Amino acid sequence: MKKTLAGFLLSSALAIGCTPKHASFVKVDDVALGRVVVYRNGVAYYERRTTVTGGILTVSVPRDRVDDFLKSLTVVDAISKQPLPVSIPRQQANDGAYLVMNLQLPSKAKADVVLTYVTESPAWKPSYRVVVGTNGKVMLEGWAIVDNTSGEDWKGVLVGVGSSSALSFKYDLWSVRQVQREQLQTEERFAIAPPSGISPYGGPTGGEPNGEAAIAELDDGEIRRPVGHPDDQTAKRVAVKDVKESEDKPSAPNKAGRADVEADYGETTTISRGGGSRNRPAKASKPAPRTATASPAPPPRQDPRVQTGDAKMRELSKQLTGSNKNIVIEGYADSNRGGDGQRRATDRANIIRNQLIDAGVAPNRIKVIAKVEPNAQERVRLVQTAAGPEDQRPAAARTADLTAAPVGESHFASPTPMTVERGASAMVSMVRKETEGEVVYLYDAESVRGNQNFAFRAVRFRNPTTSTLETGPVTVYGDERFIGEGLTEPIPPKASAVVPYALDRQIVVERTDGDETKLSRLVTLQRGILTAEVQHIKRKKLQITNRMNAKAKVFVRHTIPKGWTLINQPSEFERIGDAHLFYAELGPHEVKNIEIAESTPMERTLDLNADVTLDMMKVYVEAPEGNKELKDSLKKLLSVHRRLTDLATEQDSLRRRLHDYKERMDELHAQILTLQAVKTGNDLMGHLKTKMKDISSRVQKTTISIVDQEEKIMLSRVEFKDMLAELTLNDVTAPPTGATGAVSKTSK
Structure with a gap:
């Protein structure tokens, strides 16, 4: 086998029939x-x-x-x-x-x-062979396939191959060029047409190919507000009295300070608080079924237009994720409506921007513009901007991105002359050398042919030459047999590459994705409405399981989208091209967890009455940076909110307890009515009536506690709203006007 393989690899020319182009x-x-x-x-x-x-x-x-x-x-x-x-x-x-x-x-x-x-x-084509060895070494061989389509026999020719960043083009040098000189005349031109107008985005008009074009429009009712937004009806607000809460609360005490609780068990029940009492005659009728006071409130009705807007955004996201065009989001507001139209327009546009980013559109492709005009419809308009001069050029001629990997150079030559007949192809040896390498695993869920659940078996090796190894197929051998093949990207000199060649399902990966939002900077704060810059964070958690009885080295491929910043990752990693390769070593049957987090800035409008916003504020006030005076005011506000939360939790507990007591009273009342028809049930009747009195007393105490709790909640809400109304933050993005403080107290 070795002799056969060596004979194949050492052959310097291979006659392969090919049709010459010239x-x-x-x-x-x-x-x-x-x-x-x-x-x-x-x-x-x-x-x-x-x-x-x-x-x-x-x-x-x-x-x-x-x-x-x-x-x-x-x-x-x-x-x-x-x-x-x-x-x-x-x-x-x-x-x-x-x-x-x-x-x-x-x-x-x-x-x-x-x-x-x-x-x-014709361009030459590379191919590689990697023979896996031991002790961290592999044998690397590279061959270049050259096609002789020139129509001329190459006899005794030194054949070489190369690649570089050199440009190549055609240029007419044979044709004779006559310079056409302008014929001057004495006539003057009095009527001259004006130049064509240009769009605000610097491209051709909307009717031209690749020009500015409106691709979608959403009115205000079609835009779904995020959690914590002032217009979000689903957010929980313990500091705001709910309509359902008013309907479910128990009867308030009367003028004499009493609260009545009906107890239908054939006797008079007195519930007193303060002074005075009220007696109610017992009823023998069957009690009406009670409504559970602790039942959850039904979810707010969704505007059907919001669902229409969601459908539009889904289609837009699919369209824009695979495009390289820039997007301008125009937020419109009616200046005649009053209020801060600029804030309303910017807020709507930012909501749409954030939704597109969540869907995978690169943040640096999106621009937000606010337009406040008389009688303008409150809406958002999405415009696909005209391609710039760079984008209008052919794809192959566009300037590479600044983050693109450098283009390497390579040159390989046959050391001895060789003969390649016309219409034949030759294999020129580029490299045959032992180099550093080993078998590893690569988890790649990003590529088109990647896998979400398993890591690929791969070979990792170092380019031992001073030239770049171009993209080509890699055949992998081990233990004198074929074990797989893969495709490598360009490998710079002395750099390493990881090439997957098999999928043996020995390394299992369970992936969990999540996201969160953290406050990073407060922009404005007026009457409880906060405009803030937040960091939108995406977290990818991977649980990697090694099924083998041997150790395994696993590399995780992760590419950071443009506009995002890596904020948390494993400590060991390397860069290959535009991707990070995070490293983890697992023992036999070991399980390891890896977390990768990245963030991008967003601007959001938040309601400080919403519990979710106050939860974000808790993290913000503990951060070392920020305005101290503002943080002190926010800490006091959060203290009142914590008190409100505790009171509301205790009130819910009391209401559930009251609901249970009333259900028990209904059961006892039904049992007493049944025993009235039995002459021998006097002892049991007395026992049930005693229980009824005990439950009635508990109902009375619980009702009074709920009323007291309601008063405390009402006072705390008034205090919270008063503090919120006084809390003000000047626009930190506005030019300084000589103000010395960011926080001010408004006069009452």
């Missing part, structure tokens, strides 16, 4: 080629050496290669290394397959000449 080549007085270097950008470098006598060198160039030939031709004296001037006659027919050039040297003396030029050629 059946013509540059002919130089029957001078054979000396060296050919094929590049990845669609050209090849040719070098010929010859001895010229008579001062003329005849070159026949195919017409489709004349421009490349003239653009790259060099003629150098082999001894002096000085360039030799040449002249090219133009008197010949334009319909021939070849253009004959007589390169006239300055002297008719015998001269050794080196002729080099570059013409079109």
Whole structure:
């Protein structure tokens, strides 16, 4: 097996039938080629050496290669290394397959000449073999497949391959160019058309391809408010009295300080508080069923327009996530409506922006604009902006992103001359060397062919050369057998790569995604409405399980989207391209947890009455940065809110207890009515009536406690609202006006 494999890998040329793209080549007085270097950008470098006598060198160039030939031709004296001037006659027919050039040297003396030029050629293709060894070593072999479609046999030629960041293009150098000069006239132009108008976003008009175009519009009723927003009807607000709460509370004491509780068990029940009492005659009728006072309030009715808006946003998110266009979100507000129209317009636009970011649209592609106009409809309009000059260019010609990996250079050459016949292909050895490497596992859930549940078995190896190894297939061998194959991305010199080649399901990954929002900066605060910059955080938790009886090294691939910042990650990682590879080592049957968190800034409008907002404020006041005076005021506000929360919790407990007591009273009343028809049930009747009195007493005490609790809650709510009304924060984004403090107290 080893001999067969070695014989295959060491073969320097492989004749593979291929159809030549060009059946013509540059002919130089029957001078054979000396060296050919094929590049990845669609050209090849040719070098010929010859001895010229008579001062003329005849070159026949195919017409489709004349421009490349003239653009790259060099003629150098082999001894002096000085360039030799040449002249090219133009008197010949334009319909021939070849253009004959007589390169006239300055002297008719015998001269050794080196002729080099570059013409079109198919790109070479790399492929690799990795033989997994022991002790952290692997054998790396690389081969370049070169296709000779030139129509010329390469006999005894030094063949090489290369790649670089060099640009390649066609340019007309053969055609004669006549300069057309302008004809001046004495006439004057009195009527001149104005230039075309431009859009605010610097692109062509909406009717032009790739121009500005409105892609969606949502009115105010279609926008779903986030949790904690002043218009969010689902948020819990313990500091605000609820309508359902008013309906469920027990009867308040009368003028004499009494609260009545009906006890239908055939006797008079007195419930007193303070002074005075009220007696109610017993009823023999069946009690009416009671409504549970502790039943949860029904959820607020959703405006059907919100569901329509949600559907629009889902479709928009699908459309924009896969696009590279920029989005402008225009928030509109009616200036005649009163209030802060700028805040309303900005708030609506920011809500839509945040929803798009949550759906995966890059934050740096979104721009927010507020427009306050008379009689404007309260709405949001999404505009896909015109492509800039860079985006209007062909995709292959666009400037690479600033974060893109550098383009490496490579050059590999056969050490001995080789023969490649026309229409054949050759395999040129690029590298055969032992290098650092090992078998690892790679969890990649991001790639198109990735896997969400299992890590791939992979080989990690180091590029031992000083050249970049280009993208190509990798065949992996181990224990004298084939164990898999993969595809590598470009590997810079001396850099490492991780190439997955098998999926054995030995490393199981359970993934849990979550998100949260933390306050990072308060912008404005007026009458309990807070505008703040928040950090929207996405957390990815991975539970990695090793099913094997051996240790395993696992790499987790994670790419940070543009506009997001990594804030929490495993301590050991490395960068490969635009991705992070986080490292974890697991023992046999070991389970490890990894958490990766990233954040992006958002602007939100929050209601300080909402419990969720106050929960965020608790974290904010404990942070070291921020205005001390503001934090002291917020701490007092939070203290009152904690008291309100405790009172509300205790009140709910009392109401549930009262509900249980009343249900028990109904049961006892029904039992007493049943025993009235039995003559021998006097003892049991007395026992039940005693229980009824006890339960009635408990109902009385619980009702009084609920009323007392309601009074405490009412006082705390008044205190909370008073403190909230006095709490003010100037706009921190506004230019300074000489104010010395960020917090001020409004006069009552």
